[in-house]
Amino acid sequence: MDYEKRYDEIYETIRRGWDSIAKPLESLGRLETLVAKLGAAQNKEHPAVEKTALLVLCADNGIVEEGVSQSAQAVTRVCAENIAAGKTTAGIMASQTDTEVIVVDMGIACSESIPGVLSRKIRQGTRNFAKGPAMTQAEVEQAVQTGISLVEECRKRGVDVICIGEMGIGNTTTSAAVAASLLKCPAKTVVGRGAGLSEAGLARKREVVQNAIDSYGLYEASTIDVLRSVGGFDIAGMVGVYEGARRYGVPVILDGAISLVAALVAERMNPGVMRYLLPSHKSREPLSALVCDALGIEPVLDADMALGEGTGALLMLGVLKTAVAVYEKSLRFSESGVAQYKRHGV
Missing domain, CATH: 1.10.1610 (5,6-Dimethylbenzimidazole Phosphoribosyltransferase; Chain: A; domain 1)
Structure with a gap:
């Protein structure tokens, strides 16, 4: 249709x-x-809001080798399993709106299957973009197609609305690199502390992002080349989810910084996708406001949140359900x- x-x-x-x-x-x-x-x-x-799902796309990022996060890469796997088990903030929030939680392994750095997690693994983490492009063109295309397919599966199961979330150590670095490149602004403008970096860690993170932008010439690069060079499997997967929203008529509620950056990529690649995406909240990450301005959207909620995992989208879902009832x-x-x-x- x-x-x-x-x-x-x-x-x-x-x-x-x-x-x-x-x-x-x-x-x-x-x-x-x-x-x-x-x-x-x-x-x-x-409008229908009866059957809802939270898609949490999980992936590791090779850039953590550069000391841009205070958490070890192994945390991604642990958090993915905990989200799937309903033990995290996102799971508890989802239960309040009767929302099904679907956790997807897009590229977690582990070889074993994870209980409760849907495996769509492309690779065990992206490459360290300080040393070379994060992904190949084929990997980007696979991640995008995976996102589209996830929406198709939700549509077949009668899902009315999708909330989007993510989990992956290092993904505030990848999202900042993508945002700075597409917005053509200095890294220091968009790079934040993520999960709580020290001053030295923040300075290192800014340096890593700016060096990559300069090295790959990303201010002048195409959107797909920016994504391939410094993005992640979670971001590319979300780009696919957003295209799937348009293709299958299943609107997606955006979450925080990482999901917003993916929306910017999707809209640059396929103008008009934003008509199928609903904003939720203004993230604490500095890139959030800049990306919202670039997309011409104004989030409804501003609670100084920076958790991710779809938590902001789930809060917005509750508001949206109430608005539809009214x-x-x-x-x-x-x-x-x-x-x-x-x-x-x-």
């Missing part, structure tokens, strides 16, 4: 539907436009005995 043909028509239908509710016009602000966007992305005049169940002016508000000049 071509989910783009009726997008604008459905968006306007839902927007007018909000005007018919017995309340001041646009008094729920951006929640009204997000519900309209949700329905348009689903090709449904009555849209569907509220008293209409035609039932209220109150004259409907009019849009002046429309």
